[in-house]
Amino acid sequence: MREDLTEAVLAREEVARYLRSARAGDDVEARIREYLDELQTTQRYSFYRALKHPLYPILRKIERRQEHVDLVRQATARGRVVYVSNHKSHTDYLVEPLVLDDNGVRPPVIAAGINLFGGPLGLLHRHVTGAIPIRRQTRDPAYLATLKAYVAELLRRRDLLFFFEGGRSYSGGLETPKTGLLHAVLLAHDVSPRPVVVPTAIAYDLVLEDHILAHQTGPRRPRRFSREVAEMVRYAVGYQSRAFVTFGAPIALDSYDPNSRHDVLALAREVRARIGQLYKVLPTALVAAAMRPSATRAELEDRVDALLVTLRVAGANLGVASARQAVDDGTEALVRRRVLVVERGRGYRVRDRLVLRYYARTIQHLLAGPGRTASTRHTRTH
Numbered sequence: 001m002r003e004d005l006t007e008a009v010l011a012r013e014e015v016a017r018y019l020r021s022a023r024a025g026d027d028v029e030a031r032i033r034e035y036l037d038e039l040q041t042t043q044r045y046s047f048y049r050a051l052k053h054p055l056y057p058i059l060r061k062i063e064r065r066q067e068h069v070d071l072v073r074q075a076t077a078r079g080r081v082v083y084v085s086n087h088k089s090h091t092d093y094l095v096e097p098l099v100l101d102d103n104g105v106r107p108p109v110i111a112a113g114i115n116l117f118g119g120p121l122g123l124l125h126r127h128v129t130g131a132i133p134i135r136r137q138t139r140d141p142a143y144l145a146t147l148k149a150y151v152a153e154l155l156r157r158r159d160l161l162f163f164f165e166g167g168r169s170y171s172g173g174l175e176t177p178k179t180g181l182l183h184a185v186l187l188a189h190d191v192s193p194r195p196v197v198v199p200t201a202i203a204y205d206l207v208l209e210d211h212i213l214a215h216q217t218g219p220r221r222p223r224r225f226s227r228e229v230a231e232m233v234r235y236a237v238g239y240q241s242r243a244f245v246t247f248g249a250p251i252a253l254d255s256y257d258p259n260s261r262h263d264v265l266a267l268a269r270e271v272r273a274r275i276g277q278l279y280k281v282l283p284t285a286l287v288a289a290a291m292r293p294s295a296t297r298a299e300l301e302d303r304v305d306a307l308l309v310t311l312r313v314a315g316a317n318l319g320v321a322s323a324r325q326a327v328d329d330g331t332e333a334l335v336r337r338r339v340l341v342v343e344r345g346r347g348y349r350v351r352d353r354l355v356l357r358y359y360a361r362t363i364q365h366l367l368a369g370p371g372r373t374a375s376t377r378h379t380r381t382h
Helices: 002-011 013-021 028-039 045-050 069-078 092-102 119-127 141-154 180-190 210-214 225-235 261-278 283-290 297-313 323-336 353-361 374-381
Strands: 062-067 081-085 109-113 131-134 160-163 196-204 241-247 340-343 347-350
Touching: 002 013, 002 028, 002 141, 013 028, 013 141, 028 131, 028 141, 062 092, 069 081, 069 092, 069 196, 069 241, 081 092, 081 261, 092 109, 092 160, 092 196, 092 241, 131 141, 141 180, 180 261, 196 261, 210 225, 210 353, 283 297, 283 323, 283 353, 297 323, 297 347, 323 340
Parallel strands: 062 241, 081 160, 081 196, 109 131, 109 160
Antiparallel strands: 196 241, 340 347
16 A cells, blocks of 8 residues: 555645656656655554553543534445544543544544654654644755645545644644645545535643743754654643533635635635634633633632623633633633732632733633734734
């Protein structure tokens, strides 16, 4: 299958056209074959399921919950599926495929940054979990043409999961969509039946890397995964969270032209909007959005109640029934995470405003109204 996939990619019109346009003397085909060898991945599903056991120390800290998985069952029964998700944490790679496995849905291949492929973990990704290493920073046209053609051919054989923001969100909010892999999916127009896109939202009460992401400054260059794991271990002490994975109605691609930049951007905007509506609004986000440098319990409940009114009007996917519940659960989690401090008289004070802002931004796409951006609203509340 490996050699068949390579030859199929080389035979695709977009790759053949690029080869014809290459300058004389450039060994472009050899470079494309090298890229294809790098992209090749194998998913050994029985081994993958067994990973639950060595990863139990991490997974036991995260309670997995899913919504609308029936939509996925229906979509996979009809053909190939591309899951497009937001990206909160390195644990997304574990949680989302395991939610599918928990519900008897076939596993997708995952597109992941190439910085995750160093050392033993790289072997695990390449030969067990079935992850595709993506060079996010490269601008080599040969690589971009190869990647898109490879994904288009892969969709004849496998489902795919990728994160539309590229890397994790450092701000906490939904980032601007990256269009490269969406364009590659549109290029699979000759796959029958044509794949559908399933928008997928993942939300956590607490993100394992919240302190790392919120305090990140300067250029965000890919780092060795082993270094990031060491940092994550530090913040895993006492960590407990729920992870909500919410699937949306499939998006048919028949009306999108892969040769139209306008259509690719329109699809990216549609996917982002769908994920934003699916995103679970959890107590920590509500408390963070309502919090001031200090606040009493009553003040927090009043502000959260006002937020809930706005969010209901916006059709948000609420994970709380009342302001009291949100303040109970949200303050407890944020105090445990050392983001808030309990003051005398049952009030609260901000201990780490950067991490608090990180959680507040997770729902700003639902709160920003006409003429007011999420960033300006955020500035006014914090």
